[in-house]
Amino acid sequence: MNQYDFAGKVAVVTGGAQGIGLCVAQRLLKGGAAVALWDRDPAALHAAQQALQGQGAVHTVVADITDLASVEQAAAETAAALGPVSILVNSAGIAGANAPTVDYSEAEWEQVLKVNLNGTFNVNKVLVRGMLDHGYGRVVNVASIAGKEGNPNACAYSASKAGVIALTKSIGKETAGHDIAVNAITPAAAKTRIFDQMSQQHIDYMLSKIPRGRFVQVDEIASLVGWLVSAENSFTTGAVFDLSGGRATY
Template identity: 65%
Template sequence: MNRYDLQGRVAVVTGGAQGIGYAVAERLAASGAQVALWDRDAERAAESAQRIGGRAYGVDVTDTEAVSALAERTERDMGPIAVLVTSAGIAGANGTVLDYDPAEWRRVIEVNLTGTYNCCRAVLPQMRAQGYGRIVTIASIAGKEGNPNAAAYSASKAGVIAFTKSLGKEHAGENIAVNCVTPAAARTRIFDQLSEEFIAYMLAKIPRGRFLELDEAASMIGWLCSEENSFTTGAVFDLSGGRATY
């Protein structure tokens, strides 16, 4: 496992209690970062943080004021936040647009897109103050291609991609890199929200013929969080196993 130049950096990983978020948190901690897990499941986050020697905080990323307050608290507890990885997200229900519950649509957009906005907005003042920052947003291959029967999820992740491009350009002159990754599906608890038919559909679309491994995602994201990523910003890095070549 590669180590990166994160010694002494304070890193926040949202949705870090499990899945891709936890794999990233584990990699950042192994690379010397002080890691804070922000997760709605505070109990699970505490267990995960204990394993990597980090801290855990319970928060709903859709709550703008709570996220802002937590960014300030994290700075008091650990120091200025230098790295943010926004992994908190939900798949939402599957269904056609005509049959989709408007409340479910809003829930998916709020968590995946507005939650990303809330977290970036909360930590950026700390990054600007120290003249350094690395943000990695986690979108999805669905945000590039649009999956049928998953319009809310696809739209939310397409929004994350566009948001990342805008934010990266806004802060390009401040040594704050903002980049995005677009993973294909990985076997995490998010699969519990999906039908077997939809899981099979996703697998059939991956030329590699398998799902993404969590440590593969953590490896790419870990580098994007490092000081070695000193030039690229506002970019989208593919993790789709060949499904998207753009």
């Protein structure tokens, strides 16, 4: 396992109580980072903190990324507890319902966009501001292969993740004159609790599209994220990194 030096760095991981976020937090802790887990589920945060006990400095914050005021409060609490944030991994997101676009609920559409896209905007808006103030930062926004290709029966999820890709590119260009790197990753599906939100038919469809013939593992995602948020990633910004098992064609 490659390991990067995050000593003296403070990281925020949204959706950090489980799945991809929790695995990324473990990787950052191994490199010496102090990690703040942001999640909307207090019980899951408590369980994550217990699981990470003894691995390093961990701070948990109950935060709703769809609410800018909540994000600002979470950022202030994190800075007070750990110091200025220089690493952000935004992995919070929801899948939404599986249905054809013509049958898709307007309320469901709005909720998925609110969490996945508006939430990504809110977190980046608040934390990148601090990175600019301190002259250093590394950001990874977790998008999806669905944001590149558009999965059938997942219009809201696909559109939200396409938005995350474009937002990431915009911020990467805006901050390129500083020692700040803002990139996105587009993984294929990982078997986490997000599968609970999907139909079995949709899960089977996603697996059928992956040439590797399996779902990506969360530790494989964390491995790539580890480099992207390290000081070694000193040039690449506004880019999209594929973890689709051969599915992506661009």
